Amino acid sequence: MFPFFLSPARMGGSVGHIAAAVACCAPARSAVCALLLLVGMLPAAQGQTPARGAPDHAQRLQQATTDPALEAKLLRAGRTAAAVCAYCHGEGGNSTKPDVPNLAGQNPAYLLEQVHQFADGRRKNEFMQGMIKALKDDEKVGVVMYFSRQQVLPHTGGPPALVAQGKAYYERTCFRCHGADGLGNEAVARIAGQQVEYLTQTLKRYRSGSGGRINPLMAANTKLMTDADIQAVVAYVASMP
Ligand code: HEC
Numbered sequence: 001m002f003p004f005f006l007s008p009a010r011m012g013g014s015v016g017h018i019a020a021a022v023a024c025c026a027p028a029r030s031a032v033c034a035l036l037l038l039v040g041m042l043p044a045a046q047g048q049t050p051a052r053g054a055p056d057h058a059q060r061l062q063q064a065t066t067d068p069a070l071e072a073k074l075l076r077a078g079r080t081a082a083a084v085c086a087y088c089h090g091e092g093g094n095s096t097k098p099d100v101p102n103l104a105g106q107n108p109a110y111l112l113e114q115v116h117q118f119a120d121g122r123r124k125n126e127f128m129q130g131m132i133k134a135l136k137d138d139e140k141v142g143v144v145m146y147f148s149r150q151q152v153l154p155h156t157g158g159p160p161a162l163v164a165q166g167k168a169y170y171e172r173t174c175f176r177c178h179g180a181d182g183l184g185n186e187a188v189a190r191i192a193g194q195q196v197e198y199l200t201q202t203l204k205r206y207r208s209g210s211g212g213r214i215n216p217l218m219a220a221n222t223k224l225m226t227d228a229d230i231q232a233v234v235a236y237v238a239s240m241p
């Protein structure tokens with residue numbers, strides 16, 4: 001029942017506890033899937049460190065920049081956990097699914113913030129919320145660190161006229177925070193080369209203000225965008241190297 005790369009034998013070790021969750025790979029929409037998820041999560045949830053005693057993830061990520069032994073330990077944990085993520089986010093975090101984001105080359109502090117948003121429900125995605133809960137503390141920090149260090153693979157751009165239109169829009173507003181190159185910074189996401197469908201959905205979610213994903217800066221910056229603006233900006237952003 002498991003695809004080859006998710007076979008229990010290959011998963012083994014520390015990520016075995018999330019195998020059950022990924023057995024129902026499509027984002028968990030069916031009731032059966034939701035159930036599988038829940039069952040898969042139970043042992044992990046019980047084994048989690050209580051929030052009170054949990055180490056500060058951001059501090060640990062920072063600490064690893066000056067502590068090579070800790071860095072190596074976290075990267076090991078991260079690489080192992082990443083095998084599970086690869087089914088959706090792609091090998092090395094280069095997604096091949098248009099509605100699943102690339103994680104490769106993403107800013108680690110931004111990724112960690114998203115992990116926390118999924119964990120406490122500020123960002124809503126049924127599957128990802130369960131997945132993050134199943135990760136141990138060092139897997140959360142390690143997996144973020146691992147993906148941030150992977151290369152973004154070359155990709156093709158959209159129709160040139162649309163890309164040019166999107167570039168003009170981008171250079172009026174988006175560049176202020178995401179940078180002229182779309183690489184962002186510690187707090188702001190890298191968006192260069194991100195998946196088309198994911199970008200489109202994400203911008204519409206910020207714009208709608210319906211609570212799936214809330215950020216005051218992005219709400220303000222999408223409020224006045226038309227669907228055509230979104231389509232053009234997305235074509236440009238997705239084509240950035
Ligand atoms: C079943 C498919 C699936 C698997 C497996 C999966 N993800 Fe995801 N992930 C998604 C989808 C879909 C989204 C986009 C959710 C949304 O639109 O908010 C996402 C979003 C994310 C984001 C937010 C990225 C951003 O740019 O804001 C992070 C971080 C993430 N996943 C980490 C992981 C990690 C770490 C693993 C493995 C432990 C993992 N995911 C496994 C489907 C998956």
Ligand code: HEC
Nearest residue numbers: 173174176177187188189191199202214215217218221233
């Ligand atoms: C004032 C600063 C600011 C401006 C201007 C801005 N952004 Fe953002 N953007 C952010 C921040 C901060 C985040 C992370 C928000 C979060 O945690 O959800 C973000 C997140 C995003 C994301 C989600 C990335 C991901 O991986 O899920 C996309 C897509 C995005 N911005 C696109 C744009 C586009 C397109 C524009 C121009 C129309 C724009 N942004 C303008 C600050 C800004």
